[in-house]
Each structure stands twice: as structure tokens, then as C-alpha cells.
Amino acid sequence: MNHAGRMAVTGFALRTPLGDDAAAVLRRLLAGERAAAPNAHFDASTYACRLAATIPGAPRPTKHRKFVKRMGLFGMEVGAEALARSGAPAKGARLGLFCGYGGLRAHWDDLMPVLERQAGDARATGAWAQGFSLLHPFWMLFHLSNNAHALLSIDVDSKGDGTTTAGSNAGAQALRSAIVALAMGSVDAALVFAYDSLVEPETILSLGVSGAATKAATPAAVVAPYDERAAGIVPGEAAAAVVLERPEDAGERAISFVSAAATADGAVDFPTPRAIASLAAALSAGDTIVDGAALASPVRDAAERAALADVLGPSATLLALTASTGQLGGATAVVQAILLAEALRAGTLPPIAGLDRPAEGPLRPLVRAEETRSRSALALSAGMPGLAGALRVEVP
Numbered sequence: 001m002n003h004a005g006r007m008a009v010t011g012f013a014l015r016t017p018l019g020d021d022a023a024a025v026l027r028r029l030l031a032g033e034r035a036a037a038p039n040a041h042f043d044a045s046t047y048a049c050r051l052a053a054t055i056p057g058a059p060r061p062t063k064h065r066k067f068v069k070r071m072g073l074f075g076m077e078v079g080a081e082a083l084a085r086s087g088a089p090a091k092g093a094r095l096g097l098f099c100g101y102g103g104l105r106a107h108w109d110d111l112m113p114v115l116e117r118q119a120g121d122a123r124a125t126g127a128w129a130q131g132f133s134l135l136h137p138f139w140m141l142f143h144l145s146n147n148a149h150a151l152l153s154i155d156v157d158s159k160g161d162g163t164t165t166a167g168s169n170a171g172a173q174a175l176r177s178a179i180v181a182l183a184m185g186s187v188d189a190a191l192v193f194a195y196d197s198l199v200e201p202e203t204i205l206s207l208g209v210s211g212a213a214t215k216a217a218t219p220a221a222v223v224a225p226y227d228e229r230a231a232g233i234v235p236g237e238a239a240a241a242v243v244l245e246r247p248e249d250a251g252e253r254a255i256s257f258v259s260a261a262a263t264a265d266g267a268v269d270f271p272t273p274r275a276i277a278s279l280a281a282a283l284s285a286g287d288t289i290v291d292g293a294a295l296a297s298p299v300r301d302a303a304e305r306a307a308l309a310d311v312l313g314p315s316a317t318l319l320a321l322t323a324s325t326g327q328l329g330g331a332t333a334v335v336q337a338i339l340l341a342e343a344l345r346a347g348t349l350p351p352i353a354g355l356d357r358p359a360e361g362p363l364r365p366l367v368r369a370e371e372t373r374s375r376s377a378l379a380l381s382a383g384m385p386g387l388a389g390a391l392r393v394e395v396p
Contacts (some may be wrong), residue, residue, distance in 0.1 A: 008250035011086025029350035048208030053236035053326025074239035075195035096187035100170030102196035168383020170330035180368035195328030197237035236326020256341035267386030309362035
């Protein structure tokens with residue numbers, strides 16, 4: 001893989017469990033706040049994982065509700081906002097649109113009422129009368145993987161190159177695809193938006209069964225990643241968008257610069273530390289700050305730190321934004337691109353929220369907010385099956 005490429009960010013927007021204003025979210029990160037709470041989307045009291053980090057509120061009313069679910073609507077919102085803020089002149093065939101999302105999943109809020117009364121031979125019991133009549137006529141259209149991409153392209157007049165990527169590293173894939181398109185000259189600006197939710201019944205069940213998610217009964221009992229007692233992630237959700245342009249075109253409108261990489265190593269669960277470290281090595285340029293994958297497992301955390309130490313050195317500063325926001329799935333990389341740039345511009349790094357007893361090992365997990373003069377940082381993300389993403393964020 002060739003991971004060369006550095007593009008300017010000229011606009012951004014986000015929706016996270018800690019808010020939708022990057023400066024305000026950074027203040028909450030610096031204060032060590034955590035978004036973990038009882039799951040606000042459904043009663044998870046009988047699930048192994050009962051906590052989640054959810055976006056407060058709902059998407060704005062729109063005609064697109066006919067074809068796009070809640071998280072896709074959030075994704076379209078942030079995409080339009082980021083483009084409006086960027087001032088990018090490109091449109092039509094010169095504006096590309098790149099989408100990353102968590103992937104196709106069953107919509108259990110639709111299916112459960114349909115299936116709960118089904119029994120025996122569907123022809124004999126009358127499957128239609130027993131529940132299938134409850135399905136909305138557009139139900140299958142909700143499952144089209146590029147709905148949000150297609151409708152947003154119409155709204156913002158984007159007719160250039162684009163992709164819809166899926167999976168837990170989808171945000172990094174989308175960023176990488178956009179960077180390549182800009183470098184090749186096929187577009188003059190690229191709108192990248194990503195959205196994902198890990199807090200719905202199907203994902204909560206899967207994360208609980210695999211042991212990846214926390215079993216803490218209360219938010220106060222959640223143990224931070226890189227703590228010696230770490231015991232699982234907090235599932236979260238987010239939508240985020242950035243506008244990328246070539247640095248020479250962006251000029252003084254450049255807010256930050258980003259390069260990206262993504263990989264998959266074939267692992268059944270999380271990617272190996274070696275795969276994560278290979279991405280860091282591909283992007284690193286003497287960086288001493290890294291926002292880690294933060295999988296909140298003593299074994300995985302220790303292996304990640306050891307692998308990264310070989311790339312960044314044993315004294316590199318280790319952050320974990322998802323200790324505050326919750327794990328954000330396919331939206332992680334784009335959120336990192338925004339919030340790390342915000343922290344670097346402010347000259348202050350946020351602590352790993354809730355980190356009381358840092359595990360021994362290389363790298364320096366940040367226990368409290370700290371001033372920095374660094375102008376760049378790396379960011380890593382990981383998810384199942386064997387997917388990893390990485391960014392390098394730099395500010396002027």
C-alpha cells in the first residue's frame with residue numbers, strides 16, 4: 001500500500017455523545033468527562049453490556065426520512081454543514097463525495113414486531129397477518145448501502161468521484177479514497193462523511209457475547225483503556241464530516257492537514273497489534289503523540305503499546321479519545337481528525353478519562369490534561385473483523 005498524501009481540511013462538522021461543537025467537546029475532553037450512561041435507545045438491563053454513549057437529540061426534520069435512518073440523517077447533516085463552512089468553490093463534477101459507515105445491519109426495531117408472533121409453517125399460520133403487514137413499504141430501501149451518499153450528493157451538487165465504504169475502519173477508508181482522488185486530480189474538493197452506531201440491540205449483543213464491551217453496571221464503574229483493570233469498551237455512536245482540498249488550493253482556509261491509511265489482517269476479532277503498528281509506521285514523521293485504538297483489554301492494550309513503542313519510541317504520549325466518547329465504529333477516524341486538530345490548535349492534550357491505575361509498559365498514558373507545543377499527532381482505530389485505520393493530523 002502507498003500511504004503518501006496529505007490534504008488540507010477546510011471545513012468540518014460532527015455529532016458526538018459529547019456534543020456537536022468541536023471546541024465545546026474539547027473542553028469536556030479536557031475535563032475528563034465520559035459519555036457512558038444507561039443505554040438511551042432501548043432497555044438493555046438484560047444485556048451483558050448495559051451502558052452506551054449516545055448522541056443526544058434527533059436529526060433535523062427532512063424529507064429524506066423516507067429512505068434514510070437516524071444515523072444516516074446525522075451523516076447527511078454534518079456533510080452539508082462541513083461543506084457550507086469550508087468555502088470550497090468546487091461543485092458538480094469537481095466535487096467528490098466519500099462516505100464511510102458501519103455496514104449493513106438488521107434494523108431490529110423494524111423486524112422484532114414482525115417476527116415476534118410468527119410460528120410454524122408461515123403458509124399455514126398466515127405470516128402476513130401475523131406481522132409482516134407491519135413492515136413499511138419502503139423497508140427494503142432503508143437497507144441500501146448508499147442511500148445517504150446518493151441523497152447528499154443531490155443536496156450538495158456533487159457529481160465527481162466518490163465511494164461508499166463500510167466496516168469498522170470505514171472512516172479511514174473514506175478519507176484515504178478522497179486523498180487519492182485529490183492527488184490524482186479527479187476532483188478539486190472532497191466531502192468525506194462517516195457515521196456509525198454500536199449502541200443498537202444487534203451490536204450490543206455481539207459486543208457483549210465477544211467480551212469486547214464493558215459489563216460495568218454503572219458509568220462510574222467503567223474502567224478506562226490502558227488501565228491495569230481495563231475490562232471492555234463502551235459502545236458509542238457518532239457522525240462526522242470534513243472537506244478536503246489540495247493544500248495549494250486551500251491556502252489560508254486550511255484548518256489542518258490529514259493523511260490516512262487503512263488495512264485488514266484477516267483476524268476474526270480485533271486486528272493484531274502488528275497490523276495497527278504498521279499503519280502508524282506508514283504515516284509517522286517523527287510524531288510523539290498517538291491517540292490509541294483503546295480496546296480496553298489488558299492483553300490487547302499491552303500488545304498495542306509494545307508494538308507502537310517500536311515505531312514511536314517508548315516515551316511517546318498516549319491518548320484515548322474514545323475513553324470519553326465511547327467507541328465510534330466506522331465514524332472514529334473522521335471524529336479523530338476533527339478533535340485531535342482542535343486539541344493541537346489549542347495546545348492542550350486531553351487526559352484518558354477515568355484512568356486511575358495506568359498499566360505498566362512503554363508509552364506514556366496521559367492521566368491529566370497537558371499543554372503541548374507539538375503540531376502533529378497520530379490516531380489509530382480498530383474493529384472486528386481485523387480492521388484497522390490510521391491518521392496523521394497536523395495543524396499550521
